Amino acid sequence: MTKHGQRVLITLRKMIANGELPPGERVAEIPIAERLGVSRTPVRIAFRTLEQEGLLRKGDRRGYTVRAITPTEIADAIEVRGVLEGLAARLATERGISPQARNCLLDCLTTGDALFSKGYLTDEDMENYHDFNMRFHNTIIESSRNNAIEDALSRNDHLPFASVSSIAFNRDDMTGEFRRFNFSHMQHHIIFDAIDNGQGARAESLMREHANAALRYTNILGPTQGMPENFTVIERED
Known part of the structure; x- marks a missing residue:
């Protein structure tokens, strides 16, 4: 992952940790990319990483949901x-x-x-x-x-x-x-x-x-x- 992509990943982790992206909220590439002022590619890669880490859950449709961490x-x-x-x-x-x-x-x-x-x-x-x-x-x-x-x-x-x-x-x-x-x-x-x-x-x-x-x-x-x-x-x- 590039340095730019790493920064996007860290930002999203922080948003999940501090509740800015609360459990149960649906997140999609385009809105998040616009919110962070980046292209969709690093957001897409970050979403996949966060899914592997258990912080996001992929929905039946396109997009992800923030998973509650106990x-x-x-x-x-x-x-x-x-x-x-x-x-x-x-x-x-x-x-x-x-x-x-x-x-x-x-x-x-x-x-x-x-x-x-x-x-x-x-x-x-x-x-x-x-x-x-x-x-x-x-x-x-x-x-x-x-x-x-x-x-x-x-x-x-x-x-x-x-x-x-x-x-x-x-x-x-x-x-x-x-x-x-x-x-x-x-x-x-x-x-x-x-x-x-x-x-x-x-x-x-x-x-x-x-x-x-x-x-x-x-x-x-x-x-x-x-x-x-x-x-x-x-x-x-x-």
Whole structure:
């Protein structure tokens, strides 16, 4: 898929994730192409990919319908991501990370420390968090030197909120979101500590817990009910 086509696919995934294309809505090539200001070809390819991923269902007639994704499906995908990223963390620890990878992880930690030191988050901070969070995770995955993990993650991570390349936050509760993402960043610190000290089993366990934190600690850290209008999704290409 071309870069242009990838951007169309990511845009449509985001529209489904944030409810702009709600479950049950019928979507067709021409209206979506006009809405996005693109030709029909990348939309057609994106629809096929989204059907394979389970986000769209092809109707009896021409066109597709947005499929409802249950919380259980998302939770299952996040659990699988935790297992895969945990394995990556253990392998990276056992095989040893390069000086470049270590410096990258340290840079992510330093960037996060500066971001959270203010005591609050802005929309721009969330963009920055998304970028260094993705860099932290991808560095560990790459350091595992196991291509099968990366391939498995790419197949698992298409569901909304299941991938590290996509984060969601509630703009109506930025105080609660500060607590949630600061907690996640503190987990980055202890994951790095385990990797840096050669504690493979500990790194694996911490990374699995880290992947599940978004779901497991919702009630502890200040949940929001439902999907508020100001709920924002940030997604990038991996």
